[in-house]
Amino acid sequence: MKANPNRAIAIWLYFGAFTILIQILLGGITRLSGSGLSITEWKPLMGFLPPLNENDWQLSFGKYKQIAQFQVVNPHFSVEDYKSIYFWEWLHRNWARFIGLAFIFPFLYFLIKRKMNLKLLSLISVLFLLGLLQAVIGWLMVQSGLNDTDTSVSHIRLAIHFIAAVILLCYTLWLAFSLSLNQVKMRHRLRFSKLNLIILCLVFIQLIYGAFMAGTRAALAAPTWPDMNGFVIPPGLYTQQITLSYLTGNLFAIQFIHRFLAYTICLLILVLYFRSVSWKINSLLSYIRLSPVLLVGVQVISGVMALLNSIGTHYQAFALFHQFTGILLSVSLLLLLFLNLKKN
Template identity: 35%
Template sequence: MNTPPHIHIGSPRDARLVAAWLLVGCVLVASTLILGGVTRLTGSGLSMVDWEPVGGAVPPFTVEAWEREFAAYQASPEYRLVNRGMSLAEFKRIFRFEYAHRLLGRVIGLVFIVPFAVFLIRRIIPRPLIPRLLLIFALGGAQGLLGWWMVQSGLVDVPRVSPYRLTAHLALAVLVYAITLWTALTLLRPRAGAAEFDSGSGRRLGIGSAVVLGLAALTMLSGGFVAGLDAGLVHNTFPRMGSDWIPPDLFAASPWWLNPFENRTTVQFDHRVLAYLLLAVVTALWWGCARHAPGAALKWAHAGFAAVWMQAVLGVATLLLFVPIPLAVLHQANALVLFTALLGLTFELRRC
């Protein structure tokens, strides 16, 4: 996040108002991420086979409307190859998850654009902040397009969305969340007037925190490939993968460079290795902050330390129990909690 740690805005009250609006957006984006995970885990993501940005906001209410939606789904590969014989009642269940996910995306757009227009008219938003807010809005619109592009990949021949497109969809959502949260923090937490701790220690911790934040993001994207390939359903043992520390089919795909993206064993192995590394470096970062960081940064460090260990427990439990939906959703949600804590820590260390 190579952005200034503070954006000057008219008054403290205006700064808090704009920050509160952005934080509401963060909550909604986080909710969309979690609901997207539920949609995938329940097999609901391909239940809506059309993309209607405006008309699709109105759900089917009548028997005729539901039958039209069901008939469209019955023509899809997922129904023919996976869910043949599904009843209308069963279809309604998966449809509602996907509909809620898409509706929440529309709500986010409204929650952004309406207050943004009001703040512009009232001249609450300073000019230097406008380009960044427009960038957030543009990325949010791109997220909707990317989501439909992802869904389309599962409507052709194979009833499964592309793991590449799924991970790209996840990455863009995390980017929107990160920029929005960082911007809110710049409004709420201006730069300190003087260094609050030794500059050498602060610089090292700040660099370390940024690197760890990047590793957390990479681990989340690795989880996107795990989700896209259902790689959590192979080698459901711990700490070994089956009877081996390094499974023999780790490089079974050809060419070799496809293994980290398309070989389910390799994808799970990579996610495990990244998780081990993240657990170690977050713990080390927490230890360093406990010795040198000021109070606000230390609170974020404590939150990150708790979240990374909770994430490890949830990850192992999810794996051993063959990915039950409640545990898998908690694992995905806590990944965002960990990312938030590390982003907050990185911000606090930069502002000192």
Template identity: 40%
Template sequence: MTSFLRSDRSRPVAIWLFAVAALVLAMVVVGGATRLTDSGLSITEWKPVAGALPPMSAEDWAQEFARYKEIPQYQQVNKGMTLEAFKAIYWWEWSHRLLGRLVGAAFAIPFVYFLVRRELPRRLIVRCAGLFLLGGLQGAIGWWMVASGLSDRVTVAPERLAVHLGLAFALLGALVWTALDAWAGAPRQTVPNPWNRGAWALIGLIFFQILLGALVAGNDAGFVYNDWPLMNGAVFPKDYAGQGLWGTLAHSQAAVQFNHRIVAYLLTAVGVVMSWVAWRSPLPDGAKALALATGLAIVLQALLGVLTLVFAVPIGLGMAHQIMAAIVLSLAVAFAWRVRRP
């Protein structure tokens, strides 16, 4: 029977992986809103199973609120917060964690189903198992990030936020690539293509910029230097230097925002040039269209970044900026995947 034969490709598997990628994107967006509303420390315990249920009674809410009152964020920032105000931030963090659980279930259950029915292409089995483990690691890193803000800080450590966000985007890119492989099957032949390295270099630059953006978010650096193209009237911020090299690169508000700006200019220039060169090259039409879409998305993201900064990161623009980052990375991944095929 055909159900017991593993073909080289599977459209249902591809649709499943694209759907999981969409859920990862939703989780990134909700995570961004959680960060912008300072909600990430509202749940002070990690209960992967029992934590799926929110507080169900007044007593439960009182206990959750009491635990929150013990951490520095409440004592130094939110002293006197009402229970209703606490519930508002609690629901953001709970929703973020719930989405994480949904992503895990949405991956694991169909994975087992396709595996049992032998409908998962053999060459993708190990890769999909790796994606599942990567998703589990993301949950552990999420708690590692939250834990950094429960004792000596009023927010999570910016570098841990960068690891958490970076892994989410890496998972998103890997899901998109694997979904495309499942949809189209293995390439019939691999031909030398000078665009391979260039496409991967673009992905690397986009990913680096995403990490820099996470440092900006982790340091609340979008709320300072809200003029553009200068920074408080200067090309180079006077307080760029922090305490040591790491203190500058990871914890100085001026430094992380300046670095994010400079790499944005570089990425925009590289994206536009690569799109233009690709459009005039003998690449297949599909690859040309993806190159052009990637370049346009990068330009739009740069403009959105300026607006987000100038308006001091309102939640709507901040979330849109994060969504656009995911779109830019996904398009770049699709472009890199396409240029590998003759």
């Protein structure tokens, strides 16, 4: 087998994807700890430095005191309490800066060494544009909570920020797959590319509704399972006028859709697997075909546990793990789709 001339670039992209995954998890921790509004300014260059002395801390804390989250949710906070939430937002932003450096410096090296053709250069340029867009979306999300009325960020902007990060991750991985798996011979395929793509799209919609669940704390509206406060379908869904605002803003509607999508995705993944379980396919594809089945099972269980513990002390751990497995499920379906679409 010939040596892969793009191996170094693929490794760089895989590492970049790993840093994006870490950033998504840090974003989850930042949200769950209520830290997202602790830094009220956006300084892309100089913002990497935290307050360096007591006066700086008091100045930063004073700006935080001006927003509703402090006045309504955290009026008891001392500067020491403030430091604990400041840390996660500061780390989240600095990890974003690290991601930028982790992409820019190797890119410049490969560019100088002429390791990339024009097509690859254009594809990686799109990656940088997506990264820049994600940074802007992140700040617009934070801005939505920096006022004297809202105690948290807009759940719509939170969902946009989250799904944009997942798209960035998937785009980076797709490029890495195309550079590292191009020599893998696929003598047999599942012939389920369309179903695979449909499931992946549904997972993306599900991730958006997962962000709605998180941003509105919709789990608290019906922290029961398998019913929703004794109902299979919330009564309001029969009587309310179904509008986009209702489907994206009503707590019961958000949770019902999130549950319905979970069951639908689980069923479709099982259909994809069992309809092809007896086929003689590549061992690589056989293992990868099984991974969505395992992950969707873990995802459903972790989602139920997060729901049932939404009023308990372990909610954050379950919610973060649920988010993590959702991303892994997306990646497994993306890889399966890539292998089924390969030309050779």
